[in-house]
Amino acid sequence: MSTSTTDLTPDHDDHEAVPLLERMPGRGSAAAWPLALVGAALLIAGSFLSWSFPDDVLGDLSVNFYPNGLQLCVVALGIAAVIFLLAYRGPLSRLGDWLDAASALRWIGLGAVIYMAATIIAIGWQTGAILNVNPGGWITLIGALLLLAGSLMLVSRNTRDPLFAKTSSWFEIITIIVLLALVLFGAAYALGLEDAVSFALFLLFAGMLSMALTKAGVFTWLGVVSQKNRQVLMFGAFAVAFLFPFTQGGSDENMSIATQVLIFAATALGLNIVVGLAGLLDLGYIAFLGAGAYVGAILSNSAFATIGWKPPFIVVVLIGALVSAILGLIIGSPTLRVSGDYLAIVTLAFGEIFRFTMGNLDGNNGPDLTNGPNGIPAIPDLKFGSFDFGQPHEVFGITLGRFANYYFLLLVIAAFIIFVFIRLNNSRIGRGWVAIREDEKAAEAMGVNVFGLKLFAFAGGAFLAGMAGTVKAHHDVSVTPDQYIFLESAFLLAAVVLGGMGTVAGVLVGATILKLLPEKLRFIADYRLMIFGLVLVLMMRFRPEGLIASQRRKLEFHHDDEDLAQRIEEVHLEEAEAKA
Template sequence: MTDTTTTTTDTTATTTRHSALIPLPEKAARYGTLGGAVLTAAATFMAWTWTAEFPGDLTVTGYPGGLQVLTLIGALITLLLGLSALGIRGLRWLTPGGTTAPTLLFALGTLGTTGYTLGAISYRLGGVVNLEPGAWVAGIAALLTTLCALGLPADEPDPDATDAWARFRNTLKAPPARPATITLPSWAEILVIAVAFGIALYVFTYGIDTEYVELFTGFLILVLFGGVALTKTGLPARLTALTAKHRTIALTAAFVAAAAFPFTQTNDTYTNVAANILVFATVALGLNVVVGLAGLLDLGYVAFLGVGAYAAALVSGSPDSTIGVHFPFWAAVLTGAAASLVFGIVIGAPTLRLRGDYLAIVTLGFGEIFRITMNNLDGDSGPDVTNGPNGIPNIPDLEIFGFNLGETHTVLGVDLGRFANYYLLMLVFTIIVVTVFRRAGTSRIGRAWVAIREDETAAQAMGINTFRLKLLAFALGASLAGMAGTVQAHVQYSVTPDQYKFVENAPPNSAFLLAAVILGGMGTVSGPLVGAALLYLIPAKLQFIGEYQLLLFGVALILLMRFRPEGLIADRRKQLEFHETDQLDVPEQRLPDEPAVTKAGA
């Protein structure tokens, strides 16, 4: 009995040692991680360079600034996660899932942000000689923190992880979040939801308000690692359970937080970016009806956005409109949505009997036909309707109930400029689209769409009229895109054919819209919104990537398909489809004299 116990203990110790990438005693790894995080945080209060030529003024001793703030935040969160792993009272709630994976990921994020800062200082100022001792201390401390974090035992040790890469991947795994031991009252749960969306608003506002490229790049690095780390802690799983329990309150809190964004801005510089993000996100959510629910690969969806924009531009009183009419706002919106709806039915009726790649090619052709047609309706190559390549400029600002969206208005003591007004208007349209998507997805028609997406032949055999329902999805998605196009035409003052290409450097276009749905998570409400925000915000802030944008975009999609094919925010169905489950082994049938063998063992 003693020998068996000793053998078991030795095996466990060996497994624990092999589960860590760097063989360190557990106490040394834990306290080394804590000490490194404290030293990294302390180094942010020292000067990192001697000149203020580098943006953010990193020359001051006594308080951090610019990129130092990001390093400080990363180090403090790493410290909190490390203390949580020690079981300190009041901090264990931070990690209902695991402790090692989130600690390591935040340590890597802090190291990445710090290393990028040191490299940016050296590159911009002309060498490492421009680094002050505080920068070296921060870099070495962040590296020490990461090395010690790599020595932490995995949350779920795997004895089969023998090589370095397998042990590293095993270290990044986290067990499912433990169920909450304390049941909160309803008001406390609602408060948690409100605080979570408040934090999300602050993070988004901080990112969009970054004044220079270096700060946004450092922010992006920390958010990338931090976002993955948060999923490993298990906190998002608990928050998801709360939002599912209080779904209406969660959606209300989300839109209240979004509506508060213009009130955090002092000018329209970044509100313009936010307004265009909402246009892009709303159109992506409309495409999610077609691709995410019905499973129809549409590569020409941006054409429906263009149909709505052109229809609204023709009837909104532009002096360059060939029609010469001026509809009120609501009539212009209905005109744009109705025009896209008609085009969706006209294009979908003869083409939706196709499937897969054939349907994708036809829709791609429709997108190009629309752009070329708008280009040729100039009075020379065809009737004078759209002014050809010149488009329809000078579209007047909308006026709703005497409220001119092109003028500055003071609301609650805050001056809201033109783009802030359009941002709030677009937010209303986003609410409408989200409501339509939710209602459609949970209805009988929505379940039929999902059945068609999973297996069209089986759905047809069960009595579902697949053609009619696919046409309905196509028409609904087209009308939602046309509705967003009416606002886009007024936000940008003009519409031209070149705005609606399949691929171009600036979204929205069909390729980026489809990527936003896939990146965020098909079939979900928040997935396309998050994916569209990332795909629009990153090129808008990192303008230096220029012509390398599509290359980096392709690399990002390849990595996503490799490591998270279900998207950033995936529903339960996609997670079960793309990842192994922890279901119990089912014993196979056997003869009475045969030993029991499970399917996993077989």
């Protein structure tokens, strides 16, 4: 990987320009590889021994030769370290030509050290004494330290860019299937963790392993593979999402979190059209979700609904989406003539106006439509014919509760939103939005209908949010104005920015992170906003294009990286030649 800083040699002409890592004592030592291998072996062996004397800490870490989930995470890190060591020197050395095994090993070693240190501290904190840590925990920590020390002395040897790796189609498809299966079982295991510290440790494991694979170049190759097998990846992802409720054993708590994530993700995908494609900063987008929710509540069979007409739910979805789209047109027509900070201020004001308006439609300050601050409670569950979403149903011997029923409905709506987003993104309209985002004046000079496309982006995004809102009303059982505050708009915008503007997978990942973490890490609820702000600052500094960014966005944020531009251009040329 020619862009890696570890490729610089220690005898560089300018000593100050050589990274500190390259000047470390023992760099390139013959003992580095055996030391790292011993560390990986101890990492695996120690995980099969008891870590804790009490049996009620972080699950049960007190049994020898019967590791629990947290210990198996360390085993996975050890196995990954062995594979990269064999790729660095051994029977997998041909693989090492394509992957930066040394960088991956450093991240695995660092992750294992932090993981074990946090685990030992947690055991000592929960039991009241560090002496309650059994020898297995210390052996595993020593193994992690040896692995880190050995990996720091290794020198990168990869000579080929994984961006140009050629693999057979069947191998790529199998890799996608295995990866999706790991995502399914990993998500099921993570949601099943009731202890917040255990959940945080699992996140640390997943994050460090992902960083190791990223530094090695595995995700670079996976990005190319995903582009070549987009249909397989798409159908596989929906299969995983469909099977997810069957892994929860009828848990209403976990499925409630999953449905909230889907509502949030579906709404964020609509915002992705406005922000990610058209480049319009909207800080009041939550109002469109609220408009759809209020339509769903007012036209429901609730005893507190103020309108006597009760159409079928399919009609309600369309009405809610259209009302939101009309609001998008109303607010968009005058405000889209401004841009940048002014547009952000106006949309923020629109979101607050919507919330106060819903609170004033109580029959005293305005028409009796929304019951004012009290909202519309007691919204009944949906019914499609004889199918009641509020009742549990047994499928393949597994009981699926109320939230699982709504999960499947929201999955269909999310699939429709993703389909619309992809079609728009790949159309002339999508290219027009991108042109407006990059340079509005240049786009207008080239004949792009700037105002029309901006208005369509506002209305289209609002339409999709309104669809999700109608389901949210029945899922939440009640609708009140205080559910649609500015902070919710900020979190939606953060999900788009954090995941990767203009991409589907990025927004789904961002929405999942921002909705799932507060639910599972309630012990840091008082510091949630501080941690959230810190994460965004770090993201803007080190990865402004988002966690999962398109190649176009990478170039926009790294326009001075000539090597990256050349690599992406070569890949595009190869894809064009293959299609021809």
